[in-house]
Every structure is written in C-alpha cells, then in structure tokens.
Amino acid sequence: MQTKKETNVKVVTVAVFVATFMTAVEGTIVSTAMPTIIGSLHGVSLMNWVFSIYLLMTALSTPVYGKLADILGRKPVFIFGLVLFTIGSLLCGLSQSMIALILSRVIQGIGAGSIQPIAFTIIADIYPIEKRAKVIGLNGSSWGIASVIAPLLGGFIVEKLSWHWVFMINIPIGLITIGMIWIYLIESIEHQNTSIDYKGTALLVILLLSLMLGLQNLSNKNIFIPIVLILISIISLFIFVHIEKNAKDSIIPLELFKNKTFVIQNLIALLVSGYLIGFEAYLPTWMQGVLGLKASLGGFAVTPSSIMWVVASLWAGSLLKKYAPNKIIYISLFFLFVSVFGLILAPINAPFWYFLLVATVSGIGFGLTITTTTVASQSAVKPNEIGVATSFNTLCRTIGQSLMVSVFGIVLNQKMLSGVAKNKHYTMDMMNKLIDPQTAGQLPHNLLPGLKQILFNGIHSIYLVGLLLIIFTLLLNLLEFKNNDLLKQTK
Template sequence: MNSTASIESSQKKSNRPLVLASIMLAMFLSAIEATIVSTAMPSIVAALGGFSLYSWVFSAYLLTNASTVLIFGKLSDLFGRKPIFLIGISLFLVGSLLCGFATSMTTLIIYRFLQGIGAGALMPIASTIVGDIYTKEERAQIQGYLSSVWGISAVTGPALGGFFVDVLNWRYVFWMNLPLGILAIIGVVFFFHENVEKKRHSIDFPGSALLMVGIASLMFLLVEGGVGIEWNSPLAIGLLSIFILCSIGFYLQEKRAPDPMMPFSIWGYRSITIANITSLTTGMILIGVSSYLPAFVQGVMGKSATVAGFTLTTMSIGWPISSMIAGRLLLKIGFRATSMIGGGALVIGGIFFFLLTPDKGPLWAAAGSFFIGVGMGMSTTSFIVSIQSTVDWKTRGIATASNMFMRNIGSAIGAAVLGGVLNSVVHTTIQNKNMGGNISLQTVNQLLDADERASLSSSTQSALQEALTIGLHQVYVGLLGLAILSFLFIFFLPKGKKT
C-alpha cells in the first residue's frame, strides 16, 4: 500500500478528535515538566539534599530529550507513529514513576535521564500524527491548538507545582503524569489507526549511535560549559572533539546507509532548510527571554517573583493566540508571508528588550515578551505546516523532528553563549568599579532574593544593579540581533502558498 493510501485509510478509521485530545495530553505532560519541577525544586533539595547537583535535574532531561528526538522521528517513519509514540510515552511514565520514588539527588537525575528519553518521542511524533490524519488546510488550524498546549502548561505549571508541594508532597509532581499519560495511551491505542507498509527495514544502528554520542557530548558541554567545566579545560576540548568526530562519522555513515537515520535529501528543500536554520536562532531567542527576563525584573527593577512570572506569562499568552491566527493566515497569504509577520513581531519584541531600562517598568518588559510570543507562534506554526506539506509520509517524522531538534540545539547554544556574555560583562563591570574583594559575580545572586537584597548596603546594591543592568543589556542587544537575523532568514523562504 502506498503512503497516500495509508494516510487516507488512517483518516477514515481514526477518531480524529479523540486522537487529537490524546496527543495534546501527551504534549502537555512534556511541556509542563520544566515549570512544574522548577516550582518543586526547593522542596526536593530540602528532602534529598545534593544542592550541587541542582542544575542536573533539568540538564539530564534536556540532554536525553535532544539526543533522541531525531532517532524517534526516524523510527516513526520506519515502523509507524503509533508503536514509537507508545514506546516513548511508556518510557516517560516509567521515568516519572521512578522519579517519585527517588531517594537521593543522584537517583533522581538518573530517572530524569530516562524521562527525557521518552519525552524525545512525544513532541515530534505528536505533531507528525497531526500531519498524517489532517489535510494541509486542516493542519494549519490544528497546529495552533497544539501550540496552545505550551501556553496552558506555562500558566498551570507553577500553580500545580505549588499545590502538590503545599498540600500533598513533591513526589506527586512526577506521579501526576501517570493517570494523564495512561489516558493518552488509551486514546492512541483504541482510536488511532494507521496502515504501515509491511517490509523489512534496515535500521541504521551506527548512525544512531554516532548521533546520540555526538549530540550528548555537545549538550553536556553546552550545559556545563563555564559552570562545571572550564571552556579551555581538557574535558571541554575532549567533548568538542568527540562531537566533531561523531558529526563527520555521522555524515559519512548517512551517505552510505541504505536507510539513513537522517536523509539529507530533506535539506534539499529550501523551505525546510530555511525553517530549520531559523528555528536555531529563534531557539536562542526563546531561552534568552525565558532565562534572563526574571533576572532583570527581580534583580534590577527589584520586583517580586510573581511580577517576574507575569512578564514571562505574556509570552505564553501571545504564542497560542498567534498560532491560531497563523492557522487562518496560512491558507490566505501563504507560509512565507505568515512567517514574515512572525519575524517582524520578533524584531519588535527585540526592540522592546533593547530599550528596556529599570524605569520602564514590568509592563514594558511584559509587552516585549508578548511580541516574542507572537513571533514564535506565527513562525513555528508556519514552519511545521510548511515542512509537513513539503514531504511525504515516509519522511514526515524525521522532517518534523529535525525542526524541533534545531530549536532545542538553539536553546542550548543560546543558554551557553548568552550566559557567557552576561557573566563576562557583569564580572568586568564589578572589577572596573573596584568594589572590593568581598563582592564577586556570585554576590549578584543576592539581588534576586528580597531578604538577601535587604542585607546589602545601598551603595553595593546600586553598584550590583548597575552591573547587572549593563550585562543584561548586552544580552538584549544579542536578542535583537538574533531577531533581525531570523527575519532575514525568513525572507529567503520560497514565495507563494506552495513550498
């Protein structure tokens, strides 16, 4: 049976509304992980200890998620979306169950590795299933619904995390995934049907191994670089060398593999190449706003964590709203024009942050965050629908996963580069002000806590706020540059409604 017939059969047999609800539920579990776990982390550290490993609770999830997303995307093209999706969500739920039973920070991190592996299948395959069971015209609107999951998770995550910690126990932050995940499994098992062509597949094991080792090395370096690993240390050089060697080996392997893990032919489509490159830069923008806007609002403006959270929430509001609007625009003005509107919104948001000063207030920061959300919603929806309309069933999984992979890598690179810029500028400013040996880069942490901030002298507090303002301004200069670069990349998308 050919791919077109398979899709048509899937459309006829599958209960599309229930399948959509099931995969949105699965995506919600993956999306909410960051916000709900962040809220519970102080209680987790208090119970398990191991504060020095704090960041690895997040890094472990991010590392394995990014390392497996392409592999799961390709496997879904070989064996069908359903079995690979079920394997992914099962691993995610087993990891969640074990996380709740963790007795130390080390075991929690190990279980988070497992949880991240499963999460690598959830996002790309969920989006790919939508591409399979809906027509091109329907996909545009449905992708908007999928994007709304991010907004809902960003708003509900902190509230749910606080509820579980205050009323029940931090372990329920992980265990809440179980009933919701089981519902998603039931929905996919009973209501999603696909006819996959039965044939013997040659799995590219060498390519998979090289990909996982290479990406894991890069992610480990980007996550720990400048924090746990000095950039010029032998370990950093070794990790970078492993990544380069694995990348070369992966390229050579994919050229000769009969069924390559990454068919480079998909990069021959200009729409896919531009969408993926742009997703790299927008991923850097996304992490720049998410990571450093709260620092400006709390450390420089002196506002509460609640106010800082509000300035980020506006991005989560702008994203799903613009995604739904993009779904309608795609059918009227095409992928390129819709993407350019998104690129323009990113530039406007970048300008807001470039002009951000302490006296502008949190509403100014929230406005910039909102425009970034609008830009992300418009562009990502356009990219996914464009990519899925460009390729056939046999490569739709890996093509969709490649776009999400590039955004993940962009976020990791952005965290390393922008974090390095901030630390360097703040450190230099403190040195130039000759603030004394007891004031260092670590002292800036006290600005982010109201009680700690009150213990600083007014002169020290003022000088630290100035140093943080200068450092964050350089970060926002970088964000504006990335926004402009993203807009320029979008300009090169193919014209017209067709890709």
C-alpha cells in the same frame, strides 16, 4: 461470541491532551521555580544545564521514537516514554544537588522525546483527515493553557510547599495517563520492515554532546578542553555525513539538504528558537532577581507570549494562503526586533507591566515564525518526506534551544564573575541568594543595589546575543526568494 475491542476515541484524546499538557507545563513551571532551585542547591553556574540537557535528550530521542513507533506500534512507545518521563520527574523531585537534578533531567528528557511526536501520530491514527486539524489545534492549545496555569501553580508550590513538588506533581498525572492509554487505546500492530539507524543516531549524540560541552567549557581556564570537544564534534559531523550517505534508512536523509528552501527555513527556526529559550528561561530570573517579585509573578511575565503564540499561529495560517513564507518571516521579524530591543533598552527599574507588553509582542513573533517555518519546510519536500521534514524541523528547534542556552549560561556567568570580582564585598554565593526571592532578604541591604546591577548587566548581555540571532535570521531570510511552486502548495 466475544466482541472485538475498539479504541475509546474520547478517552484516548483526553489522555493525549493530558500528556501534552504535562510536558507543556514542565518548561514554564521549571523556569518559574529555577531561582528558588538555584538558591536551594547553590547552582547558578549550572543553571543552563537544567534546561539544555532536557532539551538535548528530547531532541535526540524524538527521531528514534518515530522509527520505533512504525516498528512496534504507537501504544508501547508512547507508554514507554510516559514511564521514563514519570521516573525522571520522581528523581528530579528527590534531587539534593544540581548534578543529581541535571542527571535526572536526562531521563525526563528522553521520556519527553516520545510524547509530542507520538501524540500527533495517535491523533492521525484515530481521527479521519477532515477532523484531524481541529483535534491537533485543540491539543496544541494545551501550550497556551499551560502558560497561564504553570506560573501560578509553580509560584504556589514554591511559596507554600517546596520546589521539589514542581516535579512530583507529574507522578500521579503520568500514572493516570499511562493507565488510560494502556486500557483504552487498541491498535493492531503491523510490523514494518524499518531499520533503526543506530550508527547515525550514536554519531548524532556524540556530535551534539561534544559541541554543547565544548561551548559550556569555553569559560574554562584550560582552553585545551573546549578545543578538543569542538574538534570531536567536527570529526563526528564528517563521519556522520559519510555514514548517512550509505545508510539504508538514515535518521536524517541527506538529500533534504539539497533543497535551499528547506535548509533556510529550518535554520531560521533554529535561530529563533535560540532566542526563544533566552526569553523564556531568563525573563523570570530578571523579574525575581532584579525586580524582587514573587515566583508566581516572575513566571507569569512570559504568559502573554504563549497566549499570543496561539493567536499568531492562526494568523500565520491565513497569511500562508496569500503570501510566500519569506514575506511572512519579515512580518514576524519585525515583532521579534521590537521584542529584543524592548528588553535591551529596558531600564533596571522598568515596571512589571512593561514586560507583559514585551511578552505580548514576542509571542506574535514566535508564533508567526515557528508556524511558518514548519509549514514551509513541509511544503518544500515531496509528500513521502513530510514526516521526516517535520521531525527534522522539531529537531532544529530543540537543538537551537539546547545550544543557545549553553551560550547564554556562559554570557551570564562571565558577566557575574567579572562584576563580583570588581567589589571585594560581593561573592557568587550572594548572586545565588539574590536570584531566589526567598533568600534575597538575607543579604545586607546596602549591597542589594550593586548585586542587582550585576545581574541586570548579565541578563542584558544575554539579550544582546539574542539581537545577533535575530539579525542573522534576517540575513538568512534575504537569501530566500519567492518560490511560486512553494506558494501554490501553501495556498
């Protein structure tokens, strides 16, 4: 008699951890390598697209994968995402231009959209509820571990090998993970009568893409292009709302937006995530372009924030037992104000240890805010809407990062263009070389101080925009009053 195969829980748990770790490393290691990539491919003006297109594709594909996982099962959807991520990584590694790299990041981002949400779903499937929180916490720790390893690994790869290997290392890891899930995850698929909101999904893609393209082209001399794109996004929004009202199984239920707490908490998550991408994407550029540090040290500047994020998340858990979410947000905003003012007031010759302190404070603010807004948005909805609420919270955070990285790119490019225009000896090609420590030495020594000042001014402007985001977050939180029912639910 043939024995029925069962899931090997330990092996699948390791596979899920490795998959989560792989995507966690991706963000920091690309930030570490970005100055070298810019120098190699001469693409400082397109730098933000490498981040934003990946984030946007991840955000857009996440809710679709959630629907498919209910229909087809977790295993095929998870493997499909891993295959796409691996193929995207291969194409990124083979890229010889910024355009090719950005297009490859589209594929990589679509694949990444399945990994995090399906990973948590698989954990929920194979572990009883009393063990689930501990395993989810263990899986989440991969982000903290990645924050320590990624800058060192990225720096080593860039300095000893080539930036192409930053993406190529995902290929063997991805293939091994696919094999582990394929062999050891056994699931009985129960087909559910769930439909995918194709019209809503398509309109959401059009809405976000046109909005981001419109923002990206604001610096274009032909103002007609961004105006048309933004108009398309507004029209798409109205059509999207109309269609979702009548959709049988809408990708984003509109009833959720009638809940004040849910709306405010997700807007707070969106704004703070916007500042987060500015912090993580441009601090390594500051370290390498202005301070002239190696890639490994430049990326390591953001590591304390990731470590303290994990610590702050645990702290948020205990605070939620005692206080309403809006009160905890005030605490987190204190740390974020200290963080952003620390970057705005930093002089051009600020030492490396100073940024480690700023990153430590930033991590506490990020950890408290994101954990609190996630729990609060879940607690603000009905039990049968928690899954949708969590997915929307993730979507808001990713949209915040996607849109703001476009805005930050415009701010930096405009500052550098105006700075270069003021001196006939400066060119944008020099700015590309300055950002890459390996090519900065090729620049005339007498021009370095002026070029560094231009880059310094540009990055400072990014954090002035970041300050506005934190101020808007504070104003939003003032609208959120203590809700006794919500407080009881979070206890």
